[in-house]
Amino acid sequence: MQTAAFTKHLFQYEQDKYYPLRRIPMNMRLKLDLCGIKLSIGDWSKFSREDREKLVMMPYEKPEEIAAIRKRLLELIAACEGDSTETEPVRSPAPWTATSSVPATVCKQIEALGLSAPTQEQWADLSDVQRFALLKLTREGHENKKLPLALKEFGLLV
Template identity: 35%
Template sequence: MRPDQASQGSHCFDFEHDFVGNWRCIPLCVRRKLDLAGIKLRLSHWLAMPEAERQELVLWGDDAEALRALATHLKQRTRDLPDGEATDLPIASQEPWQQGGEPPVAATTAAAELGYSLSPECWLALSELERFALCKLARPGHDHHNLAAALAEVFP
C-alpha cells in the first residue's frame, strides 16, 4: 500500500516487515524524520531504547514543529547513553527525494540494473517517503539489499 502525504511519517514498507514489531533496525520513515530534523541517531542509540519508545518515534509527527521537538527529545534522550548524544546534521533541504523533476542518477542506475525505469513522471508520482527510500537504498556504497523489494513495492 502506498503511503499518502498524511501517513508517510509513520508508514513502514512491506519489505521492512522482518523488523517491524521488534524494531531491530531504524525504519525508513524514522530515518526520513531524522534527516528532516537534522539529527544523526546511531543504531546503538535506537537499540538502547525500549521497543515502546521506538514505536513512539515511528508514530512521531513529521510537521515542522514535531521535527523540532524530535531533535530536542533525541538529543536529551541520548545524552547519557554510552555512544553519547545524537549529533546534529544539516537539515535536509532540496534533496532529490524532496522534489519531483529528474530522479537522481544513482537511483535510475540501480533501478535499471534491476529492470525498472525511473522516468521523471514515475519519480514525480512517488510519495516523498518512497523517493526517500529509493535514494537511500540506491546510494553508492550501499549493498542495495532491499532495493529490489522496494522497487517491486512502489511499482507494483
C-alpha cells in the same frame, strides 16, 4: 504500547519477523536527516520499544514537529549515554522532494540490477518517504538487497 499502529508508518520490505523496529526504518531515517542527528543502531536498540514506536509515529511536516523529534532524540541519547552524533540538518528543499527528474544515482543502481528505472511521472507519483527510501537504497557504493522489494512495493516493478 498495546497496538501495532506504528506499522502503518513502515514499509512491508522493512518488516522483521521478530520485531518491526529492530532496525531503524526509513520513516525514522528521514526524520533523522531532517533534524540533523546521525543515530547509531546501538543507541536505537537501547531505546525502549515504546520510545521507538512513539518516535516513528511522530509527525514531521512542520518545523516545530522536527524540533520536537530532535529534542526527544537528544533526551533519549543522553539517557542511554549514547554515541550518536549531531550533523547538519538537510537543507530545504530536501533532495527527495524534487520530482522534476529521477536522480541519476537512482537510475544507475536500478539499471545495474537489470531493471527499468522509474519514469519521471512514476517518480513524481511516489510519496516523499518513498523517494527518500529509493535515494537511500541506491546510494553509490551501497549494496542493498531490499531495493527490488522496495521497487515492487512502490509499484515500480511488475
